[in-house]
Amino acid sequence: MSIADLLPAEAPLVVPVALEGRRYDIHIGRDGLGRAGALIAGIAPGARAAIVTDETVAGLHAARLEAGLAQYGIAATRITIPPGEASKSYARFAEVCDALLAAKIERSDLVIAFGGGVVGDLAGFAASVLRRGVRFVQLPTSLLAQVDSSVGGKTGINSSHGKNLIGAFHQPSLVIADTALLDTLSEREFKAGYAEVVKYGLIDDPAFFDWCEANWHRVIAGGPERDHAVAVSCRAKAAIVARDEREEGDRALLNLGHTFAHALERLTGYDSARLVHGEAVAIGLALAFRFSQRLGLCPGQDALRVARHLDHVGLPSRLQQVPGGTGSAQEIVAAMAQDKKVKRGALTFILARGIGQSFIAPGVAADDVLAFVTDELKG
Amino acid sequence: MSIADLLPAEAPLVVPVALEGRRYDIHIGRDGLGRAGALIAGIAPGARAAIVTDETVAGLHAARLEAGLAQYGIAATRITIPPGEASKSYARFAEVCDALLAAKIERSDLVIAFGGGVVGDLAGFAASVLRRGVRFVQLPTSLLAQVDSSVGGKTGINSSHGKNLIGAFHQPSLVIADTALLDTLSEREFKAGYAEVVKYGLIDDPAFFDWCEANWHRVIAGGPERDHAVAVSCRAKAAIVARDEREEGDRALLNLGHTFAHALERLTGYDSARLVHGEAVAIGLALAFRFSQRLGLCPGQDALRVARHLDHVGLPSRLQQVPGGTGSAQEIVAAMAQDKKVKRGALTFILARGIGQSFIAPGVAADDVLAFVTDELKG
Numbered sequence: 001m002s003i004a005d006l007l008p009a010e011a012p013l014v015v016p017v018a019l020e021g022r023r024y025d026i027h028i029g030r031d032g033l034g035r036a037g038a039l040i041a042g043i044a045p046g047a048r049a050a051i052v053t054d055e056t057v058a059g060l061h062a063a064r065l066e067a068g069l070a071q072y073g074i075a076a077t078r079i080t081i082p083p084g085e086a087s088k089s090y091a092r093f094a095e096v097c098d099a100l101l102a103a104k105i106e107r108s109d110l111v112i113a114f115g116g117g118v119v120g121d122l123a124g125f126a127a128s129v130l131r132r133g134v135r136f137v138q139l140p141t142s143l144l145a146q147v148d149s150s151v152g153g154k155t156g157i158n159s160s161h162g163k164n165l166i167g168a169f170h171q172p173s174l175v176i177a178d179t180a181l182l183d184t185l186s187e188r189e190f191k192a193g194y195a196e197v198v199k200y201g202l203i204d205d206p207a208f209f210d211w212c213e214a215n216w217h218r219v220i221a222g223g224p225e226r227d228h229a230v231a232v233s234c235r236a237k238a239a240i241v242a243r244d245e246r247e248e249g250d251r252a253l254l255n256l257g258h259t260f261a262h263a264l265e266r267l268t269g270y271d272s273a274r275l276v277h278g279e280a281v282a283i284g285l286a287l288a289f290r291f292s293q294r295l296g297l298c299p300g301q302d303a304l305r306v307a308r309h310l311d312h313v314g315l316p317s318r319l320q321q322v323p324g325g326t327g328s329a330q331e332i333v334a335a336m337a338q339d340k341k342v343k344r345g346a347l348t349f350i351l352a353r354g355i356g357q358s359f360i361a362p363g364v365a366a367d368d369v370l371a372f373v374t375d376e377l378k379g
Numbered sequence: 380m381s382i383a384d385l386l387p388a389e390a391p392l393v394v395p396v397a398l399e400g401r402r403y404d405i406h407i408g409r410d411g412l413g414r415a416g417a418l419i420a421g422i423a424p425g426a427r428a429a430i431v432t433d434e435t436v437a438g439l440h441a442a443r444l445e446a447g448l449a450q451y452g453i454a455a456t457r458i459t460i461p462p463g464e465a466s467k468s469y470a471r472f473a474e475v476c477d478a479l480l481a482a483k484i485e486r487s488d489l490v491i492a493f494g495g496g497v498v499g500d501l502a503g504f505a506a507s508v509l510r511r512g513v514r515f516v517q518l519p520t521s522l523l524a525q526v527d528s529s530v531g532g533k534t535g536i537n538s539s540h541g542k543n544l545i546g547a548f549h550q551p552s553l554v555i556a557d558t559a560l561l562d563t564l565s566e567r568e569f570k571a572g573y574a575e576v577v578k579y580g581l582i583d584d585p586a587f588f589d590w591c592e593a594n595w596h597r598v599i600a601g602g603p604e605r606d607h608a609v610a611v612s613c614r615a616k617a618a619i620v621a622r623d624e625r626e627e628g629d630r631a632l633l634n635l636g637h638t639f640a641h642a643l644e645r646l647t648g649y650d651s652a653r654l655v656h657g658e659a660v661a662i663g664l665a666l667a668f669r670f671s672q673r674l675g676l677c678p679g680q681d682a683l684r685v686a687r688h689l690d691h692v693g694l695p696s697r698l699q700q701v702p703g704g705t706g707s708a709q710e711i712v713a714a715m716a717q718d719k720k721v722k723r724g725a726l727t728f729i730l731a732r733g734i735g736q737s738f739i740a741p742g743v744a745a746d747d748v749l750a751f752v753t754d755e756l757k758g
Contacts, residue, residue, distance in 0.1 A: 090472075090473035094469035097469075098538055098539065101540035101541075102540065128547070129504075129545050129546055129547055130544070130545065132533070132535065132546045133625075154511070156508075156511065159476065159477055160477065161481065162480075165476075165480055165509070165510060166476050166508050166509065167508055167511045168507070168508055168511055168547065246511075246512075
């Protein structure tokens with residue numbers, strides 16, 4: 001199956017996100033940056049804007065964005081933060097808020113988050129509390145941000161007690177996913193984002209997983225398949241968020257693979273030289289399926305297909321692939337139990353009855369997890 | 380007219396606040412602290428709680444609150460901040476958030492704001508962003524907080540760019556206004572809060588202003604009149620907030636007297652030794668009515684009645700009463716123009732056609748304000 005069979009050649013990819021009383025669009029394509037001025041002027045004519053970005057993205061793309069905004073009469077102030085997770089701090093949050101106030105951003109103005117997940121989470125949170133809430137636009141520049149963090153309105157910063165513990169649900173007014181910007185990502189960073197793409201197939205779209213198996217190399221290469229993968233991912237996430245904006249139910253499905261992933265990130269000290277989020281998710285997805293198989297829920301061939309696809313792409317699928325090791329099975333389970341998705345001893349997992357058949361399983365016994373992880377480590 | 384004519388002797392004073400999709404109650408009376416355990420257990424059985432309070436309130440009342448909670452099986456951690464406006468800072472916000480996380484407050488748990496406006500604003504804001512939002516209870520201990528800041532969901536902290544510029548709309552799940560706690564306030568602090576009580580009569584309730592003129596000394600003395608004044612104030616604010624939660628229209632009426640007041644607070648360096656918020660509001664109310672009179676909108680006798688009532692109570696009503704002076708008329712108008720309620724040169728004022736007949740007047744000419752203030756300063 002080719003993308004040409006699915007879409008007319010010139011179809012603009014626009015994914016609407018429909019929430020109670022609000023609606024916004026995600027525009028996907030290789031010309032997003034060029035169209036940003038027109039799209040942003042469309043939602044906020046005459047507004048002032050502040051672009052929050054990081055040093056890396058600013059160096060590569062900010063001048064082009066500013067020129068595009070200027071063409072449509074939008075004056076923009078640039079606020080630049082250092083790249084990396086350490087910027088999701090209280091101190092950087094205060095600094096960005098004060099910079100937005102210094103830029104005289106009022107309630108009718110806009111914050112533009114121009115970068116990866118760190119920029120989107122931090123700038124979105126600052127926008128949510130500036131004058132008790134101003135609008136913001138997501139212009140995600142990593143694959144992970146385009147298919148996951150820029151959609152759905154979760155914003156926030158980290159505390160020493162854990163990641164994303166301080167934040168807000170604040171939906172963007174517009175998302176522009178320029179897929180050409182992904183050409184500047186490292187192969188490792190691109191593939192890490194791809195783990196979240198695969199996840200949507202595994203949650204509830206087996207046909208999309210089939211498509212991923214056949215087309216993954218074209219997604220990496222760029223072109224219409226990449227845009228299609230981003231659009232399907234955004235549509236999948238938007239559908240779940242529309243059902244459950246505040247994660248009181250179904251939204252937890254998006255955590256497929258993430259209980260394992262968060263534990264692995266914790267055990268590797270959030271050291272991106274060892275493991276980045278998407279790589280941890282890849283291992284987590286494979287583990288979730290093998291654990292489901294062990295519990296007699298999922299056919300072994302499905303668990304095998306998941307791991308094989310990740311292997312083909314060049315993503316890790318086993319605990320042994322974590323550089324420097326993960327620690328013991330006990331340590332892994334203890335790290336999982338620190339996760340906020342844990343309630344009174346029992347772990348909540350997203351398990352699967354097969355590819356595209358995931359479900360929320362509250363009350364998974366810690367002993368079952370420990371036995372499974374012990375065997376996984378034996379390899 | 381006596382309060383006994385208005386209410387059955389044992390009537391519990393409960394003011395419901397009805398917002399889109401949510402509702403909460405304000406309980407008013409001299410036994411609030413004693414009933415807090417039962418009321419809080421009623422909305423969150425089995426929850427953990429964190430009490431955010433200041434050193435002054437903690438010393439006077441915290442042990443009694445904790446005992447009341449313990450009676451209903453609610454384990455509470457106490458988080459104490461220094462009293463005073465300086466606690467509404469980024470640094471204190473981070474400290475309170477981290478203390479709430481250390482107390483293991485989860486999404487199903489509660490934050491209890493136990494203090495005046497500073498505690499309510501700071502604790503409410505921390506609750507709004509902790510794990511992207513946990514519930515909170517307001518237990519206001521000042522008259523100002525009971526009739527104004529604890530109702531309506533505005534929370535926030537200050538920036539060097541201005542007051543309350545960083546925050547959230549986060550409605551409490553319950554408000555308990557224990558009017559006996561007001562017995563420990565200084566006379567000056569009590570009267571400052573009373574300025575906000577009078578304001579509700581001036582906005583749209585001329586009969587309540589009549590009642591205030593006849594009963595203000597009984598409000599200060601305590602007893603059923605005090606409870607009645609708090610209840611009428613909360614009901615008035617709740618009605619306006621229900622119409623316009625996010626201050627896109629009518630809620631601006633609550634700013635009657637506040638454009639002048641904010642300017643005076645700014646010009647006195649927010650020095651509470653010179654001027655506290657309620658005193659600034661008292662002057663602002665009198666000025667708003669005299670300015671309305673000067674513009675030919677309001678009968679002179681109404682402006683006179685407002686000033687006379689404030690004088691009787693012992694609140695200031697003229698610029699000359701600001702200790703240390705206010706600066707020139709030009710400085711006062713410039714300080715007003717810094718206010719966030721100013722749009723493109725024209726000032727938005729709340730003016731009045733008479734007592735209880737206030738309205739939003741956008742586009743008041745700065746020249747008219749300057750001429751008025753100049754004459755006021757001449758005395």
